[in-house]
Amino acid sequence: MSTNGSTTHGRHLAAITGIGPITRPAIGVKELAEVATLGFTADELTAPNGTLEIDAVDNFHPADFLGRRGWKFFPEPTRAALAAVRLTLADAKRHPDTLEPDERAATGARTGVVVGTNFAVDAIVDRIDRALLAEGIPGISPVECPNFAVNVPAGQLAIAGGFKAFNVTLVDLMTAGYEALLLAGRALAEGRADSVLAGTIEGPPPASAHAVTGPRADAFGACLFHLEPPRAAAERRGVPYAYLAGGTRRMLPGDPQHAARVLGSALDRLVGDAGADQVQLCVPAQQDGAHAADAVHAWAAARGGDTTVSVVHGAPQATGTSALALGRELARELRGTAVFGALGPQGNLTLLRLTADGGQ
Numbered sequence: 001m002s003t004n005g006s007t008t009h010g011r012h013l014a015a016i017t018g019i020g021p022i023t024r025p026a027i028g029v030k031e032l033a034e035v036a037t038l039g040f041t042a043d044e045l046t047a048p049n050g051t052l053e054i055d056a057v058d059n060f061h062p063a064d065f066l067g068r069r070g071w072k073f074f075p076e077p078t079r080a081a082l083a084a085v086r087l088t089l090a091d092a093k094r095h096p097d098t099l100e101p102d103e104r105a106a107t108g109a110r111t112g113v114v115v116g117t118n119f120a121v122d123a124i125v126d127r128i129d130r131a132l133l134a135e136g137i138p139g140i141s142p143v144e145c146p147n148f149a150v151n152v153p154a155g156q157l158a159i160a161g162g163f164k165a166f167n168v169t170l171v172d173l174m175t176a177g178y179e180a181l182l183l184a185g186r187a188l189a190e191g192r193a194d195s196v197l198a199g200t201i202e203g204p205p206p207a208s209a210h211a212v213t214g215p216r217a218d219a220f221g222a223c224l225f226h227l228e229p230p231r232a233a234a235e236r237r238g239v240p241y242a243y244l245a246g247g248t249r250r251m252l253p254g255d256p257q258h259a260a261r262v263l264g265s266a267l268d269r270l271v272g273d274a275g276a277d278q279v280q281l282c283v284p285a286q287q288d289g290a291h292a293a294d295a296v297h298a299w300a301a302a303r304g305g306d307t308t309v310s311v312v313h314g315a316p317q318a319t320g321t322s323a324l325a326l327g328r329e330l331a332r333e334l335r336g337t338a339v340f341g342a343l344g345p346q347g348n349l350t351l352l353r354l355t356a357d358g359g360q
Contacts, residue, residue, distance in 0.1 A: 013185030013247075014196075015233040015240035015358070018092025018226030019327045020084040022065075023317060024057045024218045026324075029091055033331035038324055039312035040214045045285055052210045055316075057219050073143040077120040077203040077220040078153045084222040085157055088197060092226035093238060096161075108162035110194035114184045115154040115169050116176025116319050119203040120220075124148055126206070153201045165193035173212060174284060174315055175249075175342045176200065177223070177323035178350040182247040184227050194232065199224035200320040212345050214285035214314030223323040230358060241330035245337075246270055246353040252292055252343060260295040263349070267299050270339060270353050277336030278308045280329065282322040283343045285314035292343050326352075 019029045026032040057080070062071050065083035074082070089095045096104050124147050131139030146152065151169040158167040168183065170176040177200035184198035201222045205213055233240055250266050252259050267279070281296050283289025293311045300307040315321040322342035329338065334356045341351045 011189065012230050012243040012245050012355075012358070014188045014227040014244045015230045015238070016225050016227055016242050016244060016330065016354075017233050017238045017240050018088040018090075018094065019223075019241065019330060020086070020088030020091060020225075021221075021223040021324060021327055022060055022080040022084045022087065023221035023223065023320065023324060024055055024059060027059055028087055029327070029331045032324065032328050035324075035328055038321060038328065039282070039316065040285060040314035042313070044215060045313060052205070052207045052213065053216045054204045055216055055218050057221060074156065075121065075124050075147050075203065077201050077222065078147070078156050080220050081115070081153055081157055081201040081222040081224070082160055084199070084224045085161055085197060088224045088226050094195070094226065105162070107195070109164045111161070111163040112165035112184065112187060112193040112196040113154050113158045113163050113167040114180040114187075114196060114198040115157070115167075116172070116178075116180040116200045116323075117150065117153065117169060117202055118171055118173050118176065118319050119205045119209075120153045120201045121148055121150055121203065122206060123203050157197065163197065165196075172319075172344060172348055173209075174282065174319060174322065174344040175348050175350040176319045178247070178326075178340065178342045178352050179249070181225060181227070181244060181352060182249075182350065185244040185247070188227060188229050195226060195228040197224050198227055200317075200323045202318040202320045205318055209318070211286040212284045212315055213318060214316055217316050217318065221317050221320050223320050223327055225323075225327070234358070240358065242334045242354040242356055243358055244352065245355045248351050250349045250351075252347045252349045254291070254347065256291040256294065259291045260298055263292060263295040264299045264302075266349070266351060267296075267339060270351055271337065274337065275303055276307050276339050276353075278310070278329075278338040279341070280310045280312065280325060280338065281341040281343065282312040282315065282325055284345045286345070289313070289343050292349070296341075
């Protein structure tokens with residue numbers, strides 16, 4: 001199941017019918033629509049700051065979403081993701097409480113989970129390493145051990161929700177969230193599931209990620225999307241936020257001229273003669289992303305200047321920042337055709353094409 005192709009042979013991959021953010025900037029899709037700033041301003045990025053500051057997510061209370069039992073031994077990112085599942089399904093009008101038992105079981109059996117992450121288990125792995133060095137095996141609690149692997153959060157979502165189609169974890173800084181959406185869309189198009197929950201789960205990054213995240217980072221968060229085949233959404237009279245129409249992945253060279261050529265070619269193939277009404281690009285906090293932003297502006301100008309270009313600098317939610325930026329635009333109502341891109345610190349670039357038009 002390749003995620004490298006940029007064409008969809010005239011078919012939309014998926015309808016996006018639900019959004020579920022659990023983050024410091026916003027909890028729920030309505031709050032996300034009102035967020036003024038994601039990423040960092042130029043002043044924040046240039047201000048001297050020798051240490052990475054971690055902002056607490058003090059607006060999230062797990063018991064409000066998960067009840068009083070069953071979640072206390074999960075790490076905070078997993079708790080946020082479990083709550084995000086509930087928000088996403090409720091937003092898509094597919095919450096299990098609204099389904100008959102037989103329908104619930106059938107839906108779960110054909111639902112997949114695809115999660116992009118880098119730091120969802122970083123804090124607990126660090127704690128276990130330190131405990132082993134200082135105290136040996138007695139320093140580790142048995143309830144912690146099942147949470148240390150990077151693919152555990154996606155597995156926990158699948159177990160808790162009874163989602164049995166598949167669960168996949170992708171790791172690629174800044175871009176994994178968009179890669180998760182692209183993989184989910186292609187899985188739906190190939191009939192491997194009837195619906196997919198896709199997006200990001202993140203925990204606090206280490207200090208070494210400062211150049212990518214910017215001067216501050218959030219302690220944890222999640223942003224998930226509900227994807228289903230366009231025909232299925234129409235049959236149940238769902239109202240999609242948008243349609244995932246295609247996507248592509250590239251390695252962007254560091255040289256500005258070569259980067260402009262690669263990015264321009266990718267955008268041309270993705271949008272065709274119809275062009276794009278909007279392009280949004282998320283880039284790392286460091287200046288390595290400036291050449292990509294310049295290339296997008298140059299491409300838009302060469303196409304006639306009718307494309308609105310916006311750039312999100314920095315990733316205080318790590319891989320989740322791009323997912324939140326996409327969710328915010330969808331919550332505010334997408335118009336026409338848009339391309340959403342995320343650039344990783346090593347030049348990994350993922351582009352998604354979304355359209356408000358449900359026609360094939």
